[in-house]
Amino acid sequence: MADKGKEAPKNAEQKNQVTRAMPEQSNDYRVVVFGAGGVGKSSLVLRFIRGTFRETYIPTIEDTYRQVISCNKNICTLQITDTTGSHQFPAMQRLSITKGHAFILVYSVCSKQSLEELRPIWQNIKDLKGPDVVNIPVMLAGNKSDESAELREVTEAEGQAQATAWGISFMETSAKTNHNVTELFQELLNMEKSRIVSLQLDVKKQKKQKKEKKSKESNGAIPENGDGAAGAKEKCQLM
Ligand SMILES: Nc1nc2c(ncn2[C@@H]2O[C@H](COP(=O)(O)OP(=O)(O)OP(=O)(O)O)[C@@H](O)[C@H]2O)c(=O)[nH]1
Numbered sequence: 001m002a003d004k005g006k007e008a009p010k011n012a013e014q015k016n017q018v019t020r021a022m023p024e025q026s027n028d029y030r031v032v033v034f035g036a037g038g039v040g041k042s043s044l045v046l047r048f049i050r051g052t053f054r055e056t057y058i059p060t061i062e063d064t065y066r067q068v069i070s071c072n073k074n075i076c077t078l079q080i081t082d083t084t085g086s087h088q089f090p091a092m093q094r095l096s097i098t099k100g101h102a103f104i105l106v107y108s109v110c111s112k113q114s115l116e117e118l119r120p121i122w123q124n125i126k127d128l129k130g131p132d133v134v135n136i137p138v139m140l141a142g143n144k145s146d147e148s149a150e151l152r153e154v155t156e157a158e159g160q161a162q163a164t165a166w167g168i169s170f171m172e173t174s175a176k177t178n179h180n181v182t183e184l185f186q187e188l189l190n191m192e193k194s195r196i197v198s199l200q201l202d203v204k205k206q207k208k209q210k211k212e213k214k215s216k217e218s219n220g221a222i223p224e225n226g227d228g229a230a231g232a233k234e235k236c237q238l239m
C-alpha cells in the first residue's frame, strides 16, 4: 500500500520505449521536479503527496506520482515526475522536459552550488520549449528554509533575484516543517494559462463520476488499476 501511486523506477532505455509506445494522455497534467542531488526534491514530492518526511537520504533514479486534481472543472491526473539529482541520464532529462507541462526547479538554501546547478537545466528547458517557454509555469524553490542561519549559503533575496532574472516565480520551502509545500504546487498550477488547473476538486462532479463508475463496474466493466480511477478514491480523500 505504501507505494500506491508510484511507478517502479525505470532505466533510461526502458523509459524511452514505454513513452514512445504510449499514446499522448491529454488528461494528464505533467509536472517535473528538477534539481541537484540531495536538495530535497523527493522530500517535497512525498510531503505533498503523502504528507510524510524522512530524515534518511535515498537517492532517486526517477519516480512518478499521481494525484487527482481538477482541470477545466473535470477530474484529471496531476502526474509528478521526481527526477534524479545525478547528471547521468541526459536523455531522460530531455524526455521529461519535452513531455512536461510545468516545472519545479529546486535548490537547497544551504548550497550555493545547488542553485548554480539549476542553470544548465533552465537552459535546457528554454532550448527544448523554445519561445513557448514564456507560457510554461516554472517555480524556483529554495528548499530547507528551516535550516539554521549558520548553514545558509543563499539568502531569500538572492533566490528571488535569480528567479526574477530567469523570469520565473519563487518560493522558499521546507519539506521538513511543511512550509510552503502545498503552496508551491498550488502556485505552479495557478500559473497555467491554457487551462484551469486546481488542487481543489469539484465535489459534486466527483460524486457523479464515482456513481457512474460504480454502475459501470456492476455491469461487468473491468475496473482500472491502482493508478487510475480506482486509486482516485483514496487520493481524493487527501484533499
Ligand atoms: N532540514 C531539511 N532537510 C531536508 C529537507 N528536505 C529534504 N531534506 C533532507 O535532505 C536529504 C535529501 O533529501 P531528498 O529528498 O532525498 O533529496 P533529492 O533532491 O530527492 O535527492 P536525489 O534523489 O539524490 O536527487 C534527506 O536526508 C532529507 O531528509 C528540508 O526541507 N529541510
Ligand SMILES: [Mg+2]
Residues within 6 Å of the ligand: 041, 042, 043, 058, 059, 060, 082, 083, 084, 085
Ligand atoms: Mg530524490
